[in-house]
Amino acid sequence: MRTDKLKQAAKNQTKPANFAVFNPTNITYFTGFQGAAALIILEQGENVLYVSGVNYEQAKAEAKGFTIQLLKRGENLMEKIAQQTAGAKLCVDTLPIESWRALAKAVGGEEKLEPATQLFRNLRQIKEKEEIDLIREACKMADVGIKTAQETIRPGLTEKELAAEVEYAMRKAGSDGVAFETIVARGVCCAYPHGTVMGRSICEGDFVVVDLGATNRFYRSDITRTFVAGKPTEKQQRIFDVVRLAQQKAIEAIKPQTPTKDVDAVARRVIAEAGFGEYFVHNLGHGVGLEVHEAPVLSPDSKDILDEGNVVTVEPGIYIPEYGGVRIEDTVLVTSDGAERLTKAPTKL
Amino acid sequence: MRTDKLKQAAKNQTKPANFAVFNPTNITYFTGFQGAAALIILEQGENVLYVSGVNYEQAKAEAKGFTIQLLKRGENLMEKIAQQTAGAKLCVDTLPIESWRALAKAVGGEEKLEPATQLFRNLRQIKEKEEIDLIREACKMADVGIKTAQETIRPGLTEKELAAEVEYAMRKAGSDGVAFETIVARGVCCAYPHGTVMGRSICEGDFVVVDLGATNRFYRSDITRTFVAGKPTEKQQRIFDVVRLAQQKAIEAIKPQTPTKDVDAVARRVIAEAGFGEYFVHNLGHGVGLEVHEAPVLSPDSKDILDEGNVVTVEPGIYIPEYGGVRIEDTVLVTSDGAERLTKAPTKL
Numbered sequence: 001m002r003t004d005k006l007k008q009a010a011k012n013q014t015k016p017a018n019f020a021v022f023n024p025t026n027i028t029y030f031t032g033f034q035g036a037a038a039l040i041i042l043e044q045g046e047n048v049l050y051v052s053g054v055n056y057e058q059a060k061a062e063a064k065g066f067t068i069q070l071l072k073r074g075e076n077l078m079e080k081i082a083q084q085t086a087g088a089k090l091c092v093d094t095l096p097i098e099s100w101r102a103l104a105k106a107v108g109g110e111e112k113l114e115p116a117t118q119l120f121r122n123l124r125q126i127k128e129k130e131e132i133d134l135i136r137e138a139c140k141m142a143d144v145g146i147k148t149a150q151e152t153i154r155p156g157l158t159e160k161e162l163a164a165e166v167e168y169a170m171r172k173a174g175s176d177g178v179a180f181e182t183i184v185a186r187g188v189c190c191a192y193p194h195g196t197v198m199g200r201s202i203c204e205g206d207f208v209v210v211d212l213g214a215t216n217r218f219y220r221s222d223i224t225r226t227f228v229a230g231k232p233t234e235k236q237q238r239i240f241d242v243v244r245l246a247q248q249k250a251i252e253a254i255k256p257q258t259p260t261k262d263v264d265a266v267a268r269r270v271i272a273e274a275g276f277g278e279y280f281v282h283n284l285g286h287g288v289g290l291e292v293h294e295a296p297v298l299s300p301d302s303k304d305i306l307d308e309g310n311v312v313t314v315e316p317g318i319y320i321p322e323y324g325g326v327r328i329e330d331t332v333l334v335t336s337d338g339a340e341r342l343t344k345a346p347t348k349l
Numbered sequence: 350m351r352t353d354k355l356k357q358a359a360k361n362q363t364k365p366a367n368f369a370v371f372n373p374t375n376i377t378y379f380t381g382f383q384g385a386a387a388l389i390i391l392e393q394g395e396n397v398l399y400v401s402g403v404n405y406e407q408a409k410a411e412a413k414g415f416t417i418q419l420l421k422r423g424e425n426l427m428e429k430i431a432q433q434t435a436g437a438k439l440c441v442d443t444l445p446i447e448s449w450r451a452l453a454k455a456v457g458g459e460e461k462l463e464p465a466t467q468l469f470r471n472l473r474q475i476k477e478k479e480e481i482d483l484i485r486e487a488c489k490m491a492d493v494g495i496k497t498a499q500e501t502i503r504p505g506l507t508e509k510e511l512a513a514e515v516e517y518a519m520r521k522a523g524s525d526g527v528a529f530e531t532i533v534a535r536g537v538c539c540a541y542p543h544g545t546v547m548g549r550s551i552c553e554g555d556f557v558v559v560d561l562g563a564t565n566r567f568y569r570s571d572i573t574r575t576f577v578a579g580k581p582t583e584k585q586q587r588i589f590d591v592v593r594l595a596q597q598k599a600i601e602a603i604k605p606q607t608p609t610k611d612v613d614a615v616a617r618r619v620i621a622e623a624g625f626g627e628y629f630v631h632n633l634g635h636g637v638g639l640e641v642h643e644a645p646v647l648s649p650d651s652k653d654i655l656d657e658g659n660v661v662t663v664e665p666g667i668y669i670p671e672y673g674g675v676r677i678e679d680t681v682l683v684t685s686d687g688a689e690r691l692t693k694a695p696t697k698l
Contacts, residue, residue: 171513
């Protein structure tokens with residue numbers, strides 16, 4: 001059970017094996033349920049999920065193996081937690097300062113609490129088979145989105161119209177919704193890696209960056225392809241080929257026990273050697289799971305080490321101000337001896 | 350300027366008029382830009398937006414009136430903030446405990462910081478004309494989604510297929526994306542107010558709850574309608590009529606200076622008097638703006654007071670376990686002497 005893994009991880013770091021969990025995604029990770037106020041995991045004793053009236057019936061039906069406590073109107077969650085945990089020292093995940101102080105007051109002082117976001121981060125980054133299967137399906141849905149983009153892009157279409165088509169196609173393929181705000185950016189706007197979808201029309205010869213993801217039972221996927229509306233110029237083809245090579249070499253460098261910064265360096269070197277080093281303005285990638293951005297981080301200053309069961313993006317890019325940009329991204333599983341692409345849409349201009 | 354309003358609000362409460370803003374939505378509120386790491390607002394001196402490389406070019410183009418500082422790799426954001434603010438005592442919005450401690454260390458102690466989430470909450474709940482116009486447009490897009498649902502619902506269609514159609518229609522109407530995860534729940538599943546969209550098929554005679562919203566330049570809308578796939582039974586019609594009356598009476602009770610709990614009580618009384626009191630298991634409503642849930646809160650235990658320029662949902666519901674549920678929700682503007690419905694889709698079974 002995931003709660004047992006969490007307790008073991010805490011013990012390995014000589015932290016208390018009792019937990020107050022507030023981050024909604026962490027709660028979903030342990031319970032399979034979305035919409036609880038807090039989860040208490042105790043070394044000895046039952047695991048209690050606090051749910052307000054609006055979600056109470058659904059929690060009882062869906063959060064199997066947890067004691068569901070109704071949080072009634074006017075009841076103080078922090079005081080209920082203090083009663084339930086009866087003086088135990090607690091590991092706490094991401095809690096805003098005001099709520100932290102309220103909990104500290106309820107349990108009798110900050111010394112009863114220990115911030116432990118890292119424990120949850122570390123646990124969630126090694127995916128179980130069941131999680132990988134869900135992400136794999138979410139990746140297939142994202143591939144459908146990219147295929148639709150490729151078939152739909154034409155001069156005159158707006159970024160928003162393209163976003164409408166790819167999201168509709170993913171929904172039809174079974175997606176529970178977008179994994180994040182779809183990015184469609186054309187022409188010079190591709191020079192912004194996070195360019196917002198606007199009403200701008202695609203012009204003949206434009207680069208078009210399409211960055212999208214699907215959701216499958218809370219698990220996400222993330223893929224980017226860059227197209228040209230029409231026939232690419234030599235310069236466009238050259239930039240594209242550099243980014244594609246950088247991605248390919250980085251994926252080849254992935255295996256368990258490799259520092260993520262080494263994988264980032266492989267891609268960064270390919271791009272720098274081609275003369276575009278200053279234009280690769282972001283990290284190589286990030287973990288994907290219940291959140292679209294989670295651990296590990298693939299960047300020059302990351303201290304993360306890859307391990308079997310990580311699911312990460314590999315997404316080098318070149319962004320030239322006033323000109324445009326190219327990004328190629330896949331969601332990739334770290335296997336026992338390398339990497340497997342979970343998104344499989346073809347990579348060509 | 351919004352930053353001036355914030356400073357004035359702080360002074361009125363004898364809080365420091367210097368701010369470190371970390372909440373992404375608060376930063377967007379002041380800058381119109383999405384994707385910065387932090388915003389510093391000083392009583393005397395320039396307002397500085399910290400942006401990492403990935404969003405730097407876009408911030409320079411879009412965040413007018415703010416000094417954009419590039420946050421380079423390896424640089425410590427909290428130390429940069431400490432230098433910039435040079436010993437000034439800072440109001441801080443929602444910051445997780447680990448980051449709070451890092452900032453406290455950088456500025457020389459917790460006594461230099463004051464949690465002030467409430468200041469931002471209070472400011473954002475009074476919408477300016479420009480914000481109301483954006484929400485009004487987002488509401489029109491949501492109306493298109495509801496119209497599509499009404500025209501599309503039929504026995505045999507799955508919840509996901511219906512979600513696909515309504516989201517596609519909103520995109521086509523200009524939406525920047527969904528305001529929140531669309532809810533489509535059929536039959537007994539409507540008894541869960543937050544029922545997830547699944548692959549379940551709509552059956553003849555089912556209640557179908559459709560809760561959706563659109564996004565327009567970061568601003569959101571929120572509407573719910575309940576339909577019956579086919580001819581409603583007498584019991585269905587009765588439940589529906591009670592919820593509709595509750596909503597109507599609540600909206601009539603809205604005007605500036607009215608405590609939100611009084612508006613909640615109006616709806617709750619209608620439902621209780623009809624004999625369904627135990628089945629109205631959530632708050633009457635919430636503010637809508639840059640976030641789909643923001644201030645004020647309309648609930649029995651809220652201390653909020655309505656004011657002109659609030660935009661709130663009014664969404665009573667009746668949820669009967671093992672049977673089904675009805676919710677009717679509109680996004681409503683508090684005017685100088687009452688309320689104006691911004692979502693206008695017809696309310697009928």
